Amino acid sequence: MLNNIRIVLVDTSHPGNIGAVARAMKNMCLSQLYLVNPLQFPDAEATSRASGADDLLDRAKVVETLDQALDGCRLVVGTSARARTVNWPVTSPRESAQKLVAESELGDVALVFGRERSGLTNSELDRCTFLVHIPTNQEYSSLNLGMAVQVLSYEVYLANLQKTPAEAEPARDLATADMLQSFHSHLEQALDDIGFTDTRQSEKLLRRLRSLFQRARLDKDEVNILRGIFSAMQGRKSMRR
Amino acid sequence: MLNNIRIVLVDTSHPGNIGAVARAMKNMCLSQLYLVNPLQFPDAEATSRASGADDLLDRAKVVETLDQALDGCRLVVGTSARARTVNWPVTSPRESAQKLVAESELGDVALVFGRERSGLTNSELDRCTFLVHIPTNQEYSSLNLGMAVQVLSYEVYLANLQKTPAEAEPARDLATADMLQSFHSHLEQALDDIGFTDTRQSEKLLRRLRSLFQRARLDKDEVNILRGIFSAMQGRKSMRR
CATH class of the missing domain: 3.40.1280.10 (SPOUT methyltransferase, trefoil knot domain)
Incomplete structure (x- = not known):
C-alpha cells in the first residue's frame, strides 16, 4: 500500500x-x-x-x-x-x-x-x-x-x-542444436568458398567461431539472417531486390 | 576501481x-x-x-x-x-x-x-x-x-x-568500444560489397547483427578473425597460403 x-x-x-x-x-x-x-x-x-x-x-x-x-x-x-x-x-x-x-x-x-x-x-x-x-x-x-x-x-x-512474483524476460525463440549444426557447416563451407580457410589453422578458427556463436545464444531469426549472409558470400544468391 | x-x-x-x-x-x-x-x-x-x-x-x-x-x-x-x-x-x-x-x-x-x-x-x-x-x-x-x-x-x-573478489569472469581481452565501432563499419561495408544489403531492410538487419555481437562480448582476437573474414568477403585479401 x-x-x-x-x-x-x-x-x-x-x-x-x-x-x-x-x-x-x-x-x-x-x-x-x-x-x-x-x-x-x-x-x-x-x-x-x-x-x-x-x-x-x-x-x-x-x-x-x-x-x-x-x-x-x-x-x-x-x-x-x-x-x-x-x-x-x-x-x-x-x-x-x-x-x-x-x-x-x-x-x-x-x-x-x-x-x-x-x-x-x-x-x-x-x-x-x-x-x-x-x-x-x-x-x-x-x-x-x-x-x-x-x-x-x-x-x-x-x-x-x-512483493509480487518477478516477471520473466520474454522468451527468445532460440535456435535448436540441429539448426546450429547446419549453421556451422554452412559457415565452414562459405569460408572455404571465399578462400578464407587455411588447412593448418581452420580447425582452431572454426572452434573459435563456434564458441563465439554459442555464447551469443543465437535465435532462429538470427540463424536465418547469418545463413543469408553466408549464401551471399558464396554468391549463390543475391539479396539486392 | x-x-x-x-x-x-x-x-x-x-x-x-x-x-x-x-x-x-x-x-x-x-x-x-x-x-x-x-x-x-x-x-x-x-x-x-x-x-x-x-x-x-x-x-x-x-x-x-x-x-x-x-x-x-x-x-x-x-x-x-x-x-x-x-x-x-x-x-x-x-x-x-x-x-x-x-x-x-x-x-x-x-x-x-x-x-x-x-x-x-x-x-x-x-x-x-x-x-x-x-x-x-x-x-x-x-x-x-x-x-x-x-x-x-x-x-x-x-x-x-x-563486492566479493573473483566475481568477474576469467579475464578475456575484450574488444573496446572504438574497436567495435570500426568492426561494425567494416561489417556494413562488407555486406554492401557482396550485395547483401537492401535499403529498406539494411538498418534493421545491421541492428540485429549489432545486438548479436554485443551479446557475444567479442574479444580482440575474435574481432581480428571476423574482420579477416570481412576482408576476404570483400576480395581484398586472400587467406589461402
Whole structure:
C-alpha cells in the first residue's frame, strides 16, 4: 500500500527541493507529501521543478509540527547522515524500505527528512522508530534533499515490486542444436568458398567461431539472417531486390 | 576501481543538471565525468548545483561525439526509459551496477545517459553492451537526469561496498568500444560489397547483427578473425597460403 507511506519534509528552505521531491515521489508511485513549516510554499520554483508532479504539491499537507505530520503513523523512519548513533538502530535503505512496505499493509507509516543543512534535531529523531542512513563517500557525504528522497523512494518502490512474483524476460525463440549444426557447416563451407580457410589453422578458427556463436545464444531469426549472409558470400544468391 | 567508471552525459540541455550530476557522483565516490556536446558548459548554474563537487566539473572531459567518450571502454551500459527492447538485453540497476563494478577491475567501463527529453537515440543505444532501466511509475516514468544518475551511482557505490573478489569472469581481452565501432563499419561495408544489403531492410538487419555481437562480448582476437573474414568477403585479401 504505497498510499499509506508518507514522505515528511521538515523545515525545508528551498522550494526547488520541494518540487524535486514531488517529482521523485511520483516517479516511484508515492503520493503523500507532508511539509512541516516550509520556508516558502507554494512557490513557482517548486511547481517548475515538480515538472508534472504538481498534483502532489496541490495535495501536500502543510503542517506546523512534526507530530502533526506523524499523526496516526504506526512506523516512523528518520533519515540520518550518520552511519551510527548512540541510541537508535540505523538500517540500510533496502532494509528500511522493506519494513516500510511491509508495515504499510497494516496502516500509515512515515519517512522523515530533515533540513537541507542540518538534518533532523535530536528531539525529532526521538519521534522515529528507527533511522536510515544512505551510504556515501565519507569525505563528501551530504546528499541533496531531493536526491535522498529519490534514493529512498526508489528502494521503497523496488521493495513493493518484489512483493509480487518477478516477471520473466520474454522468451527468445532460440535456435535448436540441429539448426546450429547446419549453421556451422554452412559457415565452414562459405569460408572455404571465399578462400578464407587455411588447412593448418581452420580447425582452431572454426572452434573459435563456434564458441563465439554459442555464447551469443543465437535465435532462429538470427540463424536465418547469418545463413543469408553466408549464401551471399558464396554468391549463390543475391539479396539486392 | 570506481575510478575506471565513466559517467557519460549526451547532449545535456540544462547546465543545472550537469551540476547535480557532479554532486551525485561525488557523493558516491565516482569521479570520471564525460560530457558529449553539452548545450552550455561551463556555466554558473552547473557550478552552483554542484555544491562543492566543482572539482569534478573542472576535470570533466568535454567531447564532440559519443565514440570519443567511449574510447577504450570494455563495457558500455546505456540507460533506457523502456523496460524492454526488441534486441538489447535490459538489466536492473542492481545487476548492471554489479557488472560495472566487476568489469571496472579489468579496465574502463561507461554508464551513458541521454538527453533530458528524449534519452538516447537508437544509434547511440547500438554502442551499448546492454541497457539498464530504472523501474518507475508507468504513468509518470520520466526521471530527472540528475536523479537517474543518483540512483545508478548509489547502486554502483553499494555494489562496490559489497563486492566479493573473483566475481568477474576469467579475464578475456575484450574488444573496446572504438574497436567495435570500426568492426561494425567494416561489417556494413562488407555486406554492401557482396550485395547483401537492401535499403529498406539494411538498418534493421545491421541492428540485429549489432545486438548479436554485443551479446557475444567479442574479444580482440575474435574481432581480428571476423574482420579477416570481412576482408576476404570483400576480395581484398586472400587467406589461402
